[in-house]
Amino acid sequence: MTPDLILFLALALLAVATAVAMLASRSAVYSALFLVLNLVTVAILYLLLNAAFIAMVQVTVYAGAIMVLFLFVIMLLGSQQAAVGPDLPWQRTVSLVLGAALVALMGYVLLAGSRGTLLTATALLEGFGSPQSVGRVLFSEYMVPFEAVSTLLLAAMVGAIVLTRDERTEGR
Amino acid sequence: MNTTLLLEWLIKSVIIVFFLLGGFAYLTLFERRVLAKMQVRIGPNRAGPWGLLQPVADGVKLIFKEELIPDKADRLVFILAPIITVVPALIVLAVLPFGPEVTIGGRTIHLGLADDINVGVLYILAIASIAVYGITLAGWSSNNKYALMGGLRSSAQMVSYELALGLSFVGPILLANSMSMRDIVEAQADWWFVLVQPIGFVIFLIATLAEVNRAPFDMPEAEQELTAGYHVEYSGMKFALLFMAEYDKMIAVSAIGAALFLGGYWGPFVDQVPWLGPIYLLAKVLAILFLMIWMRATLPRFRYDRLMAFGWKIMLPAALFNVAATAVGVVLLGLGG
Numbered sequence: 001m002t003p004d005l006i007l008f009l010a011l012a013l014l015a016v017a018t019a020v021a022m023l024a025s026r027s028a029v030y031s032a033l034f035l036v037l038n039l040v041t042v043a044i045l046y047l048l049l050n051a052a053f054i055a056m057v058q059v060t061v062y063a064g065a066i067m068v069l070f071l072f073v074i075m076l077l078g079s080q081q082a083a084v085g086p087d088l089p090w091q092r093t094v095s096l097v098l099g100a101a102l103v104a105l106m107g108y109v110l111l112a113g114s115r116g117t118l119l120t121a122t123a124l125l126e127g128f129g130s131p132q133s134v135g136r137v138l139f140s141e142y143m144v145p146f147e148a149v150s151t152l153l154l155a156a157m158v159g160a161i162v163l164t165r166d167e168r169t170e171g172r
Numbered sequence: 173m174n175t176t177l178l179l180e181w182l183i184k185s186v187i188i189v190f191f192l193l194g195g196f197a198y199l200t201l202f203e204r205r206v207l208a209k210m211q212v213r214i215g216p217n218r219a220g221p222w223g224l225l226q227p228v229a230d231g232v233k234l235i236f237k238e239e240l241i242p243d244k245a246d247r248l249v250f251i252l253a254p255i256i257t258v259v260p261a262l263i264v265l266a267v268l269p270f271g272p273e274v275t276i277g278g279r280t281i282h283l284g285l286a287d288d289i290n291v292g293v294l295y296i297l298a299i300a301s302i303a304v305y306g307i308t309l310a311g312w313s314s315n316n317k318y319a320l321m322g323g324l325r326s327s328a329q330m331v332s333y334e335l336a337l338g339l340s341f342v343g344p345i346l347l348a349n350s351m352s353m354r355d356i357v358e359a360q361a362d363w364w365f366v367l368v369q370p371i372g373f374v375i376f377l378i379a380t381l382a383e384v385n386r387a388p389f390d391m392p393e394a395e396q397e398l399t400a401g402y403h404v405e406y407s408g409m410k411f412a413l414l415f416m417a418e419y420d421k422m423i424a425v426s427a428i429g430a431a432l433f434l435g436g437y438w439g440p441f442v443d444q445v446p447w448l449g450p451i452y453l454l455a456k457v458l459a460i461l462f463l464m465i466w467m468r469a470t471l472p473r474f475r476y477d478r479l480m481a482f483g484w485k486i487m488l489p490a491a492l493f494n495v496a497a498t499a500v501g502v503v504l505l506g507l508g509g
Contacts, residue, residue, distance in 0.1 A: 029246075029249070029312065033249075033309075036305070040302075052289065052290065052291045053291055053294065055291075056291045056294035056295055056297070056298045057294070059298035059301070059302065060294065060297050060298045060301045063298075063301070063302060064298065064300075064301025064302055064304070064334075065301055065331060065334070068301070068304050068305070068308070068327055068330075068331055069331070071305075071308060071327070072308070072324065072327050072328065072331075075308070075312050075320065075323070075324060076324060130290045130291075131290060131291060131294070131351050132290075
């Protein structure tokens with residue numbers, strides 16, 4: 001076994017373990033912390049794949065900014081303990097269907113990958129994963145999707161502000 | 173794996189960590205002496221000449237103090253929080269170049285651990301965004317309302333000022349045309365970026381003060397309202413770790429500021445005598461640290477809502493304007509590389 005493979009197996013195990021722990025944990029704060037650990041582990045997996053830029057963005061945006069806000073809200077509302085009430089009636093069915101769909105998709109990719117019908121792994125391009133190459137592709141080839149996502153996020157942001165705005169202060 | 177290379181990295185890491193540990197001890201003394209001078213007092217002067225042994229005495233005192241864990245505290249997180257706080261402060265300097273290439277025993281060595289990676293600036297931002305957790309968790313796990321308030325304030329403050337901080341990095345990145353810290357410092361061989369980035373530098377300084385919870389942005393530990401904020405329940409070595417994280421973060425952001433805006437290790441005759449580089453860098457770091465202490469001695473604390481309004485309504489637009497102006501300058505006037 002190469003060092004890369006050992007590292008990958010350890011990280012993959014850690015990622016799955018933290019994901020399960022996140023779901024199993026009854027305390028919301030612990031769940032959030034396990035999710036942070038999971039996101040950081042995935043970031044290290046990106047580093048193993050030579051995608052340093054994506055790894056750094058993953059840590060900054062997901063493990064850093066977004067999860068801090070999650071934790072902030074959990075602590076502010078004081079809802080540390082998850083309610084042990086009954087599940088939603090349709091939750092179990094929906095989770096089974098979606099889970100089966102995910103397994104089918106991953107199975108298809110694995111099978112198709114071994115038969116070579118999907119895209120095969122190509123040799124790494126010059127400067128693969130560097131901020132320059134990612135930026136160049138993002139602002140030339142994927143310009144339209146990039147701008148569409150930006151507009152969507154902006155709309156969501158404006159929507160959140162409008163929805164949480166207090167009506168009573170409108171008159172002032 | 174190349175054993176010599178591994179050994180080289182190990183030695184560099186150990187030097188950086190020891191530099192931060194020793195720097196923490198003597199920065200506390202430096203701060204107390206400077207504050208005393210500014211307030212026309214004498215300051216610590218009993219332990220050793222000029223009080224030089226004072227940090228040792230403080231350290232011994234903290235080691236022998238009783239470690240208290242509150243009854244209702246979340247024990248695991250309570251113990252982990254100081255560690256989570258101190259680790260980002262210790263590892264962030266991995267991407268900082270400390271000097272030009274030197275030759276030791278026929279081997280050419282970069283003074284810096286990973287200063288040539290092409291995402292160096294992003295690494296700093298990533299570590300800065302992780303650094304919020306320690307303080308927030310310390311406040312939450314103490315199960316004390318003052319500590320929780322302090323932790324929440326600090327996370328809100330750090331998340332708000334991180335934006336302006338990140339945008340202030342964009343100026344040097346554009347001018348050097350690279351995200352590698354070594355490239356950014358090398359691009360300042362002839363002139364420092366602060367000359368064309370005065371707004372960026374001021375934004376960086378203000379945002380880092382908020383990011384490391386220093387006066388006048390020390391709301392998270394405002395003594396008068398929150399007793400001591402997030403570390404009110406901590407004692408002994410756990411308190412020392414939280415304390416160390418704060419001072420190590422000060423050293424780290426000063427070094428980053430020196431590298432991004434003040435030319436890093438560059439100074440007269442560094443071309444001929446490469447070992448002068450770290451000395452110049454240290455002088456610049458000390459100058460920024462002095463500025464931070466000076467501000468603490470001068471400015472009163474902000475009110476919390478003013479702090480938020482200032483961060484979002486003045487700092488962020490100013491930083492955005494600075495990015496746009498720099499981009500125009502780089503394209504039209506051909507500034508930078």
